[in-house]
Amino acid sequence: DAGVTQSPTHLIKTRGQQVTLRCSPKSGHDTVSWYQQALGQGPQFIFQYYEEEERQRGNFPDRFSGHQFPNYSSELNVNALLLGDSALYLCASSLVQGAGTGELFFGEGSRLTVL
Amino acid sequence: GNSVTQMEGPVTLSEEAFLTINCTYTATGYPSLFWYVQYPGEGLQLLLKATKADDKGSNKGFEATYRKETTSFHLEKGSVQVSDSAVYFCALSDLVSSGTYKYIFGTGTRLKVLA
Numbered sequence: 001d002a003g004v005t006q007s008p009t010h011l012i013k014t015r016g017q018q019v020t021l022r023c024s025p026k027s028g029h030d031t032v033s034w035y036q037q038a039l040g041q042g043p044q045f046i047f048q049y050y051e052e053e054e055r056q057r058g059n060f061p062d063r064f065s066g067h068q069f070p071n072y073s074s075e076l077n078v079n080a081l082l083l084g085d086s087a088l089y090l091c092a093s094s095l096v097q098g099a100g101t102g103e104l105f106f107g108e109g110s111r112l113t114v115l
Numbered sequence: 116g117n118s119v120t121q122m123e124g125p126v127t128l129s130e131e132a133f134l135t136i137n138c139t140y141t142a143t144g145y146p147s148l149f150w151y152v153q154y155p156g157e158g159l160q161l162l163l164k165a166t167k168a169d170d171k172g173s174n175k176g177f178e179a180t181y182r183k184e185t186t187s188f189h190l191e192k193g194s195v196q197v198s199d200s201a202v203y204f205c206a207l208s209d210l211v212s213s214g215t216y217k218y219i220f221g222t223g224t225r226l227k228v229l230a
Contacts, residue, residue, distance in 0.1 A: 004158070033217070042119075042204055042220035043159070056211045090158060092218075101147045101166045101208065104218060106158035 002027060004107035006091050012113045013081050021076040021110045025093030032074040033104065034066060035090040043090055049074055050096055078112075086114045117142040117209045121221035124202075128195055129229050136190040136224045138179075138205035146207040148172075148181050148188040149218070153202045162190075162203070195228045202226070 005024045013019050025032050031050045035043035045058035049068035068074045072093075078085055088111050092104040122137040140148065147166040151159040163172030168183035177192045188205060205221040 035220075040223075042206075042222045045217045045219070048215075048217060055215050056217055058217070092159075101164070103149075103161045103164070104151075104159075106151075106160065108156070108158040 004091055004093050004105050006089075006107035006110050008110055009108065010111045010113075012115060014115050015081055015083060017081050017114075018077065018079045019081060019112060021078075021089050021091075021112075023074045023076070023091030023093075023107060025072050025074070025091075026105045029093035029095055029105065030072055031094045031096050032068055032072065033092045033094070034074070034076045035092065036060075037088040037090055037109070039087070046076070081114045083114050086112060088112075117146065117207060117219055119205050119207055119219055119221040121203075121205045121224055124223075124225040125227055126224060127227045127229065130197055131194045132228075134190070134192040134195045134199075134226070136203055136205075136226070138188045138190065138221060140186050140188065140205075140207050142186075142207055142209070144210055145183075146209060148179070149206040149208075150177070150179055150188070150190050151204045151206060151220070153204065153223070155201070159204060195226070197228045197230050200226055200228045 033048040034046040037043045047057040052068045063079045065077045088109040090109045091107045118141045149164045150162040152162045163174040165172040165181035171180045179190045202223045208216045
């Protein structure tokens with residue numbers, strides 16, 4: 001059973017560019033959440049998708065946007081990259097029925113470096 | 116808003132030593148509480164959880180008890196091994212709207228176990 005897979009694993013961009021990160025959830029999972037983990041910090045919630053809609057959003061600017069596809073996979077897009085966007089971006093999948101008590105399954109992350 | 120505070124690391128112990136990593140939380144309502152572990156180069160994975168007051172979560176020799184009166188969820192292990200070296204994150208589930216939750220993570224505590 002494949003777990004959560006993310007791509008790419010590493011990427012380097014320059015300020016002002018745009019980036020798209022991709023995530024395939026664990027088989028059978030219907031909810032995808034994205035987190036930003038800066039070096040030495042805990043994951044910070046960006047947003048969550050369910051039924052192809054953004055259900056909730058953390059304290060991130062509109063430069064961060066996302067999408068969920070009918071097969072439950074998801075993309076995270078970041079426009080007008082800033083140096084401060086350099087971080088590990090984590091995708092986590094879960095079941096909506098387990099909301100609040102269930103386990104989040106994390107991918108290994110996409111490490112973004114902005115120069 | 117809801118938040119999680121955990122002790123700063125790094126924590127360095129000798130093999131077979133007793134481990135405590137403190138975690139306290141601020142929350143309205145009755146969140147579920149979690150400990151996640153991140154091994155080097157890997158994504159986060161659930162270590163244990165507790166969904167209501169006085170519950171004890173346990174896994175792989177680690178334990179934590181949901182203490183509502185002290186708003187705490189301290190992680191303990193009686194005898195650590197070198198393989199326990201990792202970063203440990205305390206987290207809670209935060210009810211955002213009906214049926215919708217997001218997970219709030221602490222900043223993480225790095226544990227290093229020496230042989």
